[in-house]
Amino acid sequence: MIEVRNLTKHYGPTRALDSVSFTVPTGQILGFLGPNGAGKTTAMKIITGYMPPTEGEVVVDSLDAIEQSLEVRRKIGYLPESTPLYTDMNVIDYLNFVQRLRGIPKSEHTTRNKRMIELCGLGEVVRKDIGELSKGYRQRVGLAQAMVHDPEILILDEPTVGLDPNQIVEIRNLIQTLGREKTLILCTHILPEVEAACRRVLIINRGRIVADGTTSELRAAASGRDRLTVEIKGPEGEVRQALEQVNGAARVAHADDGDRPPADTSTARFVVESAPGRDLRETIFTLVRDRSWILLEMRRDAVRLEDVFRQLTRDTQADREEASVS
């Protein structure tokens, strides 16, 4: 359990964090989202004991992260941003070094190494110097380093930066596996990562928390409307009129798709917006059948987390700019 209370951090005149509070219960995967420079890394550095906050406190399992820093650090596994590693050590030596610092008895080193090698897929590179490894393998070594002492809490700062798509999928799967038993904070600005792994999302922008909730809550809160794209073969004007009269349709507009040539004028594509949670698919299908038109396509666009993110982080940015102008 991690409790963050009123965390504020100044770097000189810049305020990197502004009274940030949140709680991560044991066993939760929290996605910590924000654009670059939002304060994610600063928050992680404070929780892991790298530096103290200007104000506020962090409590980990009822231990104060500043006063009882050593005990808190024992509980945490940390993958810092950009995965710093000792390039002149080989993988096994490095894992052994970390374990010695973690106070793990020597008799356990081999078994723990084996587990990490298996879990992180390091089998082919165990005897290689870290400096010779590709970015993807380095990232895995970083993960192994963070997990080798089997910490209750894992903090991963941008764990998939610089990986190729296959590696990203692998690391994401790994995170999901781990998340079943550990408290995990996943820091990222890559949205699909959060969608794939986290149930709860915290969005931070300019040092402030702008959203906190499950992914579906955030979608619902931000969107306001569900969207339905339909393609119907039939007289355009009539189709439009009929769609507008559908009970629950808030707005009907032409779907503008740039990627499709508008050759076939006998079909009409529309976007139908409705109140959230209102499913119009059945009604529209019945309508088309009754009029003997032909339904070519009907697709429901879930509001993507990306839209939520953009909306939240852009709005606050605009607010600030406005405020600074006036």
Next chain:
Amino acid sequence: MSTLLANTWTFTVKELRGFFNSAVAYVVLTLFLLIAGWFFSTSLFLVGQADLRELFSIVIPLVFLFFIPALTMRVIAEEKKSGTIELLVTMPVRDIEIVLGKYFAAVILVASGLALTFAYPLTISILGNPDSGALIGGYLGLFLMGAAYVAIGMFTSGLTQNQIIAFIIGFVIIFALYMFDKMLMFVPPSLASVLEYASVNYHFQNLERGVIDSRNVVYYLSLIVLFLFLSVRTLEARKWRG
């Protein structure tokens, strides 16, 4: 206490491995022995004099002046540059364990360099009858001098991410301490005694003569403690900002 020792030792072993896995240890030791050997054998074969005085009072102190800041310049600066410092300080270890561990590794390297020069007094003892007091005092003096320089070098390495800057600042501090007693005639007499006492050479001269005086030993030990303390502060500096 036991974790303090264990963690310190873990860092010492890691640093020593780093020295010996890279070229650093070999380059430093080889050059050191080449230079020392050159001066020893020229006086032995060309002048026909079996003497360690020149080696102890001039050559090795001069070599230390350049080599030790070069040896220590990366110890913290590189961790800061590559970001590994963040890994270290978020491990359950104290800052002082990091500093002490790295310090002992560099001191061990310096001491092994000195130990390798035992060949010269051995040669001399075959040829004649060296003053064992001066020999022991001389080695103790060189060891303490080296250990103090390492502490200074560690501190300057902690000041910056840039190894060159760490080297230059370290060199300047050591050079100043080295030169103090050579500038006595330029300063007012009231200052002269202070400056003389602050000078590395002044304390070394006593030891080198075979006089092991606690004042001289305390001087070196206080230099070491002061700069190790400052080194720990450079690691803690991350906690000051803001």
